[in-house]
Amino acid sequence: MGKNIAIKADNISMRFNLSADKVDNLKEYFIRFVKRSITFKEFWALKNISFTVEKGDRVAILGYNGAGKSTLLKIIAGVLKPTEGSIKTYGRVVPLLELGAGFDPQYTGAENIYLYGAILGHTKEFIEQRYDSIVEFSELGDFIDVPVKNYSSGMRARLGFSIATVVEPEILILDEVLSVGDVKFRKKCMRYINQMLDGGVTVLFVSHSVNQVRKICNKGIFLDHGELTFAGDLEKAIEIYENDEQYGRAKRRRRRRMNRI
Amino acid sequence: MNVSKSHVIANFKKYRYLLSQLIIKDIKLKYRRSYLGILWTLVEPLLTMIVLTMVFSTFLGRNGIRGGLPFPVYILAGRLLYSFFSGATKGAMKSVRGSAAMIKKVYVPKYMYPLSSILSNFITFLISLIVLIGVSVVLKVQPDWWMFASVIPLIILLIMSVGVGLILATFSVFFRDLEYLWGVALMLIMYTCAIFYDADRLSKYKWLLNCNPVYGVIRNFRDCISGVGLHMPSLIYTTVFGIITLITGVVLFYKKQDEFILHL
Numbered sequence: 290m291g292k293n294i295a296i297k298a299d300n301i302s303m304r305f306n307l308s309a310d311k312v313d314n315l316k317e318y319f320i321r322f323v324k325r326s327i328t329f330k331e332f333w334a335l336k337n338i339s340f341t342v343e344k345g346d347r348v349a350i351l352g353y354n355g356a357g358k359s360t361l362l363k364i365i366a367g368v369l370k371p372t373e374g375s376i377k378t379y380g381r382v383v384p385l386l387e388l389g390a391g392f393d394p395q396y397t398g399a400e401n402i403y404l405y406g407a408i409l410g411h412t413k414e415f416i417e418q419r420y421d422s423i424v425e426f427s428e429l430g431d432f433i434d435v436p437v438k439n440y441s442s443g444m445r446a447r448l449g450f451s452i453a454t455v456v457e458p459e460i461l462i463l464d465e466v467l468s469v470g471d472v473k474f475r476k477k478c479m480r481y482i483n484q485m486l487d488g489g490v491t492v493l494f495v496s497h498s499v500n501q502v503r504k505i506c507n508k509g510i511f512l513d514h515g516e517l518t519f520a521g522d523l524e525k526a527i528e529i530y531e532n533d534e535q536y537g538r539a540k541r542r543r544r545r546r547m548n549r550i
Numbered sequence: 551m552n553v554s555k556s557h558v559i560a561n562f563k564k565y566r567y568l569l570s571q572l573i574i575k576d577i578k579l580k581y582r583r584s585y586l587g588i589l590w591t592l593v594e595p596l597l598t599m600i601v602l603t604m605v606f607s608t609f610l611g612r613n614g615i616r617g618g619l620p621f622p623v624y625i626l627a628g629r630l631l632y633s634f635f636s637g638a639t640k641g642a643m644k645s646v647r648g649s650a651a652m653i654k655k656v657y658v659p660k661y662m663y664p665l666s667s668i669l670s671n672f673i674t675f676l677i678s679l680i681v682l683i684g685v686s687v688v689l690k691v692q693p694d695w696w697m698f699a700s701v702i703p704l705i706i707l708l709i710m711s712v713g714v715g716l717i718l719a720t721f722s723v724f725f726r727d728l729e730y731l732w733g734v735a736l737m738l739i740m741y742t743c744a745i746f747y748d749a750d751r752l753s754k755y756k757w758l759l760n761c762n763p764v765y766g767v768i769r770n771f772r773d774c775i776s777g778v779g780l781h782m783p784s785l786i787y788t789t790v791f792g793i794i795t796l797i798t799g800v801v802l803f804y805k806k807q808d809e810f811i812l813h814l
Contacts, residue, residue, distance in 0.1 A: 306812070318725065369811060395579050395582065407567045408568060408656050412567050413567050
């Protein structure tokens with residue numbers, strides 16, 4: 290069984306210190322230190338989360354705003370370290386969070402391909418081999434030699450997606466990325482993702498669109514205020530997501546606000 | 551994350567290419583869109599040397615030999631070493647905050663940022679040493695076997711810069727004020743480095759210079775070029791200082807790096 294596990298989360302908790310006024314200069318810190326008033330309001334974004342994802346599973350992470358979905362993804366991507374508990378991932382994790390965040394605006398598209406590839410932990414040869422297909426997939430043409438600061442946001446997203454996908458992820462993290470680019474490119478991305486799904490890649494997908502989730506995933510996790518309340522069958526998770534009392538309350542609140550406007 | 555030693559090495563190997571990419575990026579972007587490009591690493595120190603020599607020898611009437619070296623060589627040696635130290639530590643300090651967007655999105659060993667910034671400064675510094683060699687040849691500095699020993703103070707300076715850079719990078723994440731404070735501290739370091747005056751002329755405040763590890767390095771470097779040989783007390787002091795700052799920097803950075811993201 291051990292070989293088939295892609296992600297194993299063991300009792301993960303994540304605490305953030307919310308201080309009303311952020312102390313980021315020495316004077317403030319010193320004064321507060323002397324007065325012994327460095328107090329933090331604790332906020333647990335995630336509480337005791339345990340789950341395992343098997344290889345080839347496509348897991349939807351559902352939950353309302355502030356439920357801790359993005360925090361969980363960041364922990365899996367290795368960007369955040371959990372306050373408690375441990376996470377183990379088996380295989381190359383490629384996070385598709387905010388495409389092109391690692392780009393240097395002064396660098397050209399071509400240079401950014403190498404830079405971003407290196408950030409994802411690849412060697413020069415690896416990127417050189419795939420350089421042409423990245424450029425081709427991105428459909429940027431001659432713009433590849435223009436500094437990224439002159440790109441439109443759609444172009445940037447296209448380049449980001451192209452780099453991230455060509456590098457053969459084993460665990461793919463998608464955080465509402467499919468809402469970028471024009472229809473044509475989005476379709477191309479979906480085609481590519483489907484192709485990877487057939488190849489048995491493990492996917493973690495965060496989206497509020499139940500339709501998209503149904504297209505991609507086969508399992509679901511439901512997060513509520515940082516707690517894992519359900520993990521397992523996708524349809525059941527969607528059912529919980531749609532029928533949760535809070536969901537209704539939020540909807541009513543939104544309607545009320547709309548009326549006021 | 552209980553990271554063992556072998557894990558750290560494996561991780562470094564994996565991200566080796568990233569390190570070289572970051573170094574190249576630093577150097578490339580520094581000189582992009584300038585006509586002389588990388589040649590500025592040679593022209594800039596040469597020009598400042600000329601200005602400083604003019605100011606301090608022509609206007610103030612001091613000339614001739616300083617510490618066994620022609621005045622321009624004396625100035626250039628001091629200035630090159632100091633500006634490497636100041637550039638590297640400043641760059642390292644700003645590197646973590648400057649890469650906030652990346653740190654928040656993708657996992658990368660975080661020491662890559664300060665380290666690449668220090669190493670890129672070191673490479674441009676090594677290139678600019680060509681000017682020093684050229685000027686030394688033109689002004690007929692007698693070659694000596696001790697010249698080869700000048701590598702030793704340079705290595706010590708690099709170690710020191712990495713240590714100080716890591717400490718600054720860590721603290722500047724939590725306290726933004728540090729950038730200004732370090733600017734002032736660097737000024738103090740510069741004036742106690744004896745870049746453009748003769749250290750032997752100071753008698754009362756000589757101890758101040760001896761406390762400054764950067765001065766110790768510069769002194770040893772000059773003494774190696776002029777053939778005087780390494781000054782042992784300075785050598786020991788700077789080596790110990792370098793190793794202590796390196797260990798402090800690595801430990802501090804390592805312990806605090808997981809908190810960076812919460813403060814960026």
